[in-house]
Amino acid sequence: MQWRLSPLVGRLTLMILALALALPGNAQAPSxxxxxxxxxxxxxxxxxxxxxxxxxxxxxxxxxxxxxxxxxxxxxxxxxxxxxxxxxxxxxxxxxxxxxxxxxxxxxxxxxxxxxxxxxxxxxxxxxxxxxxxxxxxxxxxxxxxxxxxAPSPLSFAQNPIQLPVPQPDAETVVKIFVQNMTMGDVTVEDLRTTCSCLTAEMDRTTFHSADRGVLTVKYVGPYPPAQPTMHVQATLSPMMYLLDLPVVFSKE
The missing domain is CATH 3.10.450.50 (Nuclear Transport Factor 2; Chain: A,)
Known part of the structure; x- marks a missing residue:
């Protein structure tokens, strides 16, 4: 006996196949x-x-x-x-x-x-x-x-945060901090800066070979307490592009 599909059944079958192909699969494109x-x-x-x-x-x-x-x-x-x-x-x-x-x-x-x-x-x-x-x-x-x-700083500072003595009226306050390169390679200090115009920072050298030591000098000129509640000394240390950020506080001791 031979089975023959009616034209209606054939058309329905084609429609179902077409819809199945049109439906998205489990993996959807990103929104x-x-x-x-x-x-x-x-x-x-x-x-x-x-x-x-x-x-x-x-x-x-x-x-x-x-x-x-x-x-x-x-x-x-x-x-x-x-x-x-x-x-x-x-x-x-x-x-x-x-x-x-x-x-x-x-x-x-x-x-x-x-x-x-x-x-x-x-x-x-x-x-x-x-x-x-x-x-x-x-x-x-x-x-x-x-x-x-x-991540630790490639340079080690004797003070972190930096501690300034309380300034006397109309006088500047200066502190010197020892610095040492703790890595096996060279470290270069770039873009040394502070976050307050009342604060200046200077290094006695900008390039530190392995185990080299240096001095960071920080000077404050302004009222006490300072007008700016938070102060920082910042720099970029190359070649590792490390952003140095040292808080500066006042110590009454």
Whole structure:
């Protein structure tokens, strides 16, 4: 006996096949906001590789700027975006990035770890939100086996924070601090500056060979208590592009 499909059944079969082919599979294309977020994550991590710290500010939420300004920073060598997840409301998201970096005491042994960050969608753009505590996003930490800590400065300072004696009226206050290069290579001090016009900082040398020592001189001229509640001495240490940030406080002792 031969079976023959009626024309109606044949047309229905073709329609079902066409619909099946048109339906999306399990893997969906990234949404517009996911694509935007991926681009923003890529852009900010490129700055972490190059060490262009001031450009990072354009990617931060307003309430993250103070946290960012007060943190020590260290570059990474490479990264790979592993995952971005946008919340159903489209206003919050999480990103996971595999980051590769070197530890100062083991420069020939690169480490790769996943790092997560939180992003907020504001005014048509994604912005990175730093968390407290810890006071700095894990992006700006370095990891040794079995522990996580803020990247240490290549230069060791006898005082950190810098302690100034309380100034006398109409007099300047000066303190000299010993500095030593704790790395096996050369370290160059660039763009030495302070965050207050009442404060000046000078180094007796700008290039430190391994184990070299030097002196940092910090001078304060102004009223007490100071008009600016927080003061810092900052510099960029090359070639590792480390952002040095030394708080300055007054000591009554």
């Amino acid at each position: 517009k906001r996911e694509r935007q977020l991926t681009q923003r994550v890529d852009q900010v991590y490129r700055l972490f590789v190059s060490g262009e710290w001031r450009k990072v500010e354009a990617f931060l939420t307003k309430d993250s700027l103070d946290l960012w300004a007060g943190q020590a920073k260290g570059t990474i060598t490479s990264f790979r975006i592993e995952e971005v997840k946008v919340a159903p409301d489209g206003k919050q998201a999480d990103a996971t990035v595999q980051v590769t970096f070197n530890v100062p005491k083991m420069p020939m042994v690169p480490f790769t770890l996943p790092q997560k960050s939180q992003w907020l969608y504001q005014k048509g753009k994604w912005f990175l939100k730093l968390k407290r505590p810890p006071p700095v996003l894990e992006l700006f930490k370095t990891t040794r086996p079995s522990e996580v800590e803020v």
